[in-house]
Amino acid sequence: MADTVNWAEAVDQQEQVTSGVAGLNVSPADPGDVETSKAEASLLTKILRTKLVDNSNDVEVQQNDPTSPLYSARSFEELNLHPNLLKGIYSMKFNKPSKIQEKALPLLLADPPQNLIAQSQSGTGKTAAFVLAMLTRVDTSKPYPQILCLSPTFDLAQQTGKVLQQMAQYSPEIKMTYAVRGSRTFQRGQNDKVTEHILIGTAGTVLDWAVKFRVFDPKLINMFVLDEADVMIDTQGQQDQTIRLHKQLRRDCQHVLFSATYNEEVMTFAKKIISEPNIIHLKRSEESLDNIKQYYVWCSAAGDEGKFAALTNLYGVLTIGQCIVFCHTRKSAAWLAGKMNKEGHAVALLTGQSTVEQRIAVLDRFREGKERLLITTNLCARGIDIDQVTLVVNYDIPMDVHHKPDCETYLHRIGRTGRFGKSGLAVNFVDGRKSYDSLMFIQNHFKREIQKLDADDPDEIEKLQK
Numbered sequence: 001m002a003d004t005v006n007w008a009e010a011v012d013q014q015e016q017v018t019s020g021v022a023g024l025n026v027s028p029a030d031p032g033d034v035e036t037s038k039a040e041a042s043l044l045t046k047i048l049r050t051k052l053v054d055n056s057n058d059v060e061v062q063q064n065d066p067t068s069p070l071y072s073a074r075s076f077e078e079l080n081l082h083p084n085l086l087k088g089i090y091s092m093k094f095n096k097p098s099k100i101q102e103k104a105l106p107l108l109l110a111d112p113p114q115n116l117i118a119q120s121q122s123g124t125g126k127t128a129a130f131v132l133a134m135l136t137r138v139d140t141s142k143p144y145p146q147i148l149c150l151s152p153t154f155d156l157a158q159q160t161g162k163v164l165q166q167m168a169q170y171s172p173e174i175k176m177t178y179a180v181r182g183s184r185t186f187q188r189g190q191n192d193k194v195t196e197h198i199l200i201g202t203a204g205t206v207l208d209w210a211v212k213f214r215v216f217d218p219k220l221i222n223m224f225v226l227d228e229a230d231v232m233i234d235t236q237g238q239q240d241q242t243i244r245l246h247k248q249l250r251r252d253c254q255h256v257l258f259s260a261t262y263n264e265e266v267m268t269f270a271k272k273i274i275s276e277p278n279i280i281h282l283k284r285s286e287e288s289l290d291n292i293k294q295y296y297v298w299c300s301a302a303g304d305e306g307k308f309a310a311l312t313n314l315y316g317v318l319t320i321g322q323c324i325v326f327c328h329t330r331k332s333a334a335w336l337a338g339k340m341n342k343e344g345h346a347v348a349l350l351t352g353q354s355t356v357e358q359r360i361a362v363l364d365r366f367r368e369g370k371e372r373l374l375i376t377t378n379l380c381a382r383g384i385d386i387d388q389v390t391l392v393v394n395y396d397i398p399m400d401v402h403h404k405p406d407c408e409t410y411l412h413r414i415g416r417t418g419r420f421g422k423s424g425l426a427v428n429f430v431d432g433r434k435s436y437d438s439l440m441f442i443q444n445h446f447k448r449e450i451q452k453l454d455a456d457d458p459d460e461i462e463k464l465q466k
């Protein structure tokens, strides 16, 4: 399988990927000034989130065996869970399954085990779904790892572990351990064995445990879960390690992939490693955002001065709820925030340079309405829910690491407004041919018109609010 993929450069990147996993501020996947890592953004969202995102979006289920009578579970009781797990779920105040849980849990718990590739938006209960399945599949009479769950970073693995510990609070016989850098030390050739039933870890360390130290037997793994599949697959080193690990597993090991988004590459990868998968995905139509009106402003002066003028015009005229402004780099975000401050506007700034405590404090203040404008990078592009955000400004059009228009990030960014069917506005700043062409590429991709707006004309701007 790996033969069909070019993994040659992967090894160089592995050290990069695993070396910084212990700290949020030293994300190895963060290329510094240009892009913020998706793993960091995802972690931040998870830490900040307080409740289930109650999405009205629909998912479609493609079963690998359409004649199978697998149903949709409307209640947790229907799933024949162990009473202690049910007690754990209720103590977490989960009264009924979320939409993705309704569809995924019957497939995850089916006998014989079914492979699954599942998509659902951030915060809709994916983690809880696969953690419940992991706990259900454990055979506590066997003192060795049977379930393996991979996360892109140490911190994300820990978030999953915390959910598992809560859910298993009445099931003390189920044991879990973290397989992340530094969590345990083993000597090569010693006969150490891991006795816990569940391993939650990062690919590099798990691979070491399996192959270098041989402290568990991958052939005894019955369920293999890849969390945040899109984040993992975006990093070549992680892909490579995951493939190597996957090759050690039994053919009939249950494979489960969860992700909020699947671009083509992620889906191709998923289908490569999973045989006969059931697929749960968002209906295509649900991915477009009809409730968000999209505009662009041609900034008359090229570069930052023109964009700055457009922003202050918008800000001055719109009696907006709140606004999030996305910049491409930390540097330009800091410059813009400084300039806005100098002009007397109270703005919040959030980039990968802040510590996790600072980030939470900034977002809490913004949520409370202490600032109306938040200037940020892609760090806030995903998952963060702040109801009052009515305007998103793409100060810079999102571009990927290959300098191509990044449609996926565009969708995530503008999705910070218009939450749950409310109406929202997205305004894109264009300051030359390149940014215009990039925006038109995005327009064609989503087949949704992005109209021109004259930011120098207060009447036109005011009309937007109506």
Ligand SMILES: Nc1ncnc2c1ncn2[C@@H]1O[C@H](COP(=O)(O)OP(=O)(O)OP(=O)(O)O)[C@@H](O)[C@H]1O
Pocket (backbone or CB within 6 Å): 042, 045, 046, 049, 050, 051, 052, 053, 092, 093, 094, 095, 096, 097, 098, 101, 120, 121, 122, 123, 124, 125, 126, 127, 128, 129, 260, 383
């Ligand atoms: N059935 C449920 N009822 C009530 N709350 C739930 C339910 N399932 C999950 N939650 C809560 O909803 C929040 C989001 O759930 P979860 O973290 O599982 O979402 P997710 O889809 O995995 O998010 P992400 O894409 O960020 O990983 C959590 O606070 C979780 O405790």
